[in-house]
């Protein structure tokens with residue numbers, strides 16, 4: 001195996017027990033990430049990006065069950081670890097920042113104390129004074145001005161951008177080796193988005209940290225990541241270096257996604273949209289969950305056993321399609 | 326910050342004046358509208374018409390209602406709630422003497438309900454559909470179904486009459502004990518301070534059944550609120566991010582989830598406590614408890630106006646103070662609670 005591999009998700013399937021019965025949300029998701037690499041996971045809303053991240057970290061809702069697969073981190077299968085071992089890994093080796101920074105922070109605890117909570121969880125030997133100093137230092141490292149004063153702020157006293165900085169400070173407090181950023185800029189204004197993304201990127205580079213950026217914005221992915229995995233309805237359809245993807249997307253869905261991405265000079269009216277809707281996962285699904293929306297669908301698409309395979313002889317360009325472009 | 330707390334207290338106390346005044350007016354009117362003539366009651370069954378008139382004159386009941394009310398208000402302004410015809414003592418004195426008995430019972434009842442209800446609700450929320458969740462549901466529904474005085478009677482029947490475990494429901498102490506030296510008026514605390522453990526045991530034995538009666542009533546809303554609040558909080562984003570940061574389970578449950586649940590729970594506690602003050606009237610009667618509730622009930626039967634008016638007014642004042650304390654505690658827990666609200 002590749003010793004440089006940091007995270008390998010293999011055939012991960014997740015189902016939710018709901019009122020309407022069992023919903024198979026993730027279907028054999030495969031992802032891999034090398035040390036220090038930046039990977040983007042893109043896909044429409046509801047395509048299972050967050051669920052993938054939650055499953056890898058072991059923070060799925062109680063209704064969510066991992067029905068098959070492996071999550072290898074640094075050679076260890078995370079799904080086989082005890083809850084206690086997994087807890088120690090989270091926050092220390094694997095960290096995550098979330099979609100809505102405001103609600104992701106404890107509303108009635110000072111932000112400085114929330115950073116201290118993480119430090120305390122992973123460095124039991126630290127004294128209270130050391131922790132406080134480290135928390136203030138951590139606030140300074142995410143470029144919050146006047147960190148000693150902001151230590152005492154409550155989330156509701158801070159702007160969304162500030163809250164996201166605090167989330168980043170919490171996530172990076174123990175210098176993790178992998179950071180999963182789940183749409184870290186939704187709900188922020190455009191300038192703040194750029195500032196936050198630059199900050200994440202810069203800190204990741206500085207610590208040599210591998211990053212997974214979850215987004216539905218291909219442009220954002222192109223700006224900050226070297227590789228993109230495209231997800232649709234709980235399946236990974238294409239996984240390729242960013243340049244390959246923009247030059248020669250092989251999956252019809254990726255092609256549509258690129259066409260639907262706003263570019264300078266194209267007005268909103270001209271922007272292509274992806275026809276159809278995400279399939280209703282409560283119903284049984286065909287092997288390719290995109291086939292119902294696909295204009296290149298052929299009879300072979302209904303055959304079982306769809307997997308992510310290298311496209312022609314390019315080992316870094318993976319695709320799950322029976323009739324690629 | 327201290328200034329705003331002070332402002333809150335001041336504003337709330339001033340804001341309570343109109344409702345307290347309304348309480349004074351309404352109780353005054355209702356007492357006089359109720360059937361029953363105190364003059365006839367006190368003159369005795371065999372008294373002649375003149376004798377009754379004479380008593381009426383002595384009691385000041387021959388004045389017009391408006392004059393009577395004016396005199397009552399003037400006395401109240403000086404802290405005088407009038408005199409009880411039954412005990413012959415000033416109502417303020419009677420109430421102050423009996424209040425500790427009621428408060429000790431009510432607070433102990435609430436304490437039992439909190440000590441059981443909060444962990445129960447919390448455990449039920451963390452393990453939905455487990456046996457503890459079902460136990461929680463059973464207790465909360467049965468607590469609502471049974472009238473409190475009935476629960477009290479059933480407890481007496483089982484634990485005093487059938488099993489003989491509990492002492493006779495005859496007040497705060499058994500016949501052989503005398504009250505401890507008066508410090509707080511709470512027998513448990515006073516006897517503990519002076520180290521009179523025999524009295525402590527006797528007081529506790531007497532307290533247990535009525536306190537459990539009240540606790541059974543208070544348990545239901547507390548456990549239900551804790552469970553519901555906790556379930557909501559456990560599903561929120563910040564709990565997931567706390568998990569993702571690798572915080573220990575205990576820290577997540579207590580420091581993150583429980584503290585965020587506490588706000589509605591404390592509001593419920595305030596509500597429950599004010600219900601308990603009302604329900605006390607019946608429970609005190611059942612257990613012959615010498616508190617303000619049984620005092621008011623006896624006065625009501627005797628058409629003794631002043632004690633009933635005094636009782637209702639004290640409960641209203643307690644209620645105002647209680648809500649103030651609840652708001653202060655909430656603003657301590659949650660920085661977002663507007664102190665101005």
Ligand SMILES: Nc1ncnc2c1ncn2[C@@H]1O[C@H](COP(=O)(O)OP(=O)(O)OP(=O)(O)O)[C@@H](O)[C@H]1O
Nearest residue numbers: 016018025044045046047048049050051052061063
């Ligand atoms: N607790 C749950 N119970 C049932 N279904 C769920 C639950 N959580 C997620 N799902 C389902 O899983 C699917 C994927 O959700 P997920 O949140 O991963 O999407 P996403 O790609 O992150 O979308 P977004 O861009 O909106 O964040 C959705 O269809 C959603 O309905």
Ligand SMILES: [Mg+2]
Nearest residue numbers: 049050099182
């Ligand atoms: Mg998501």
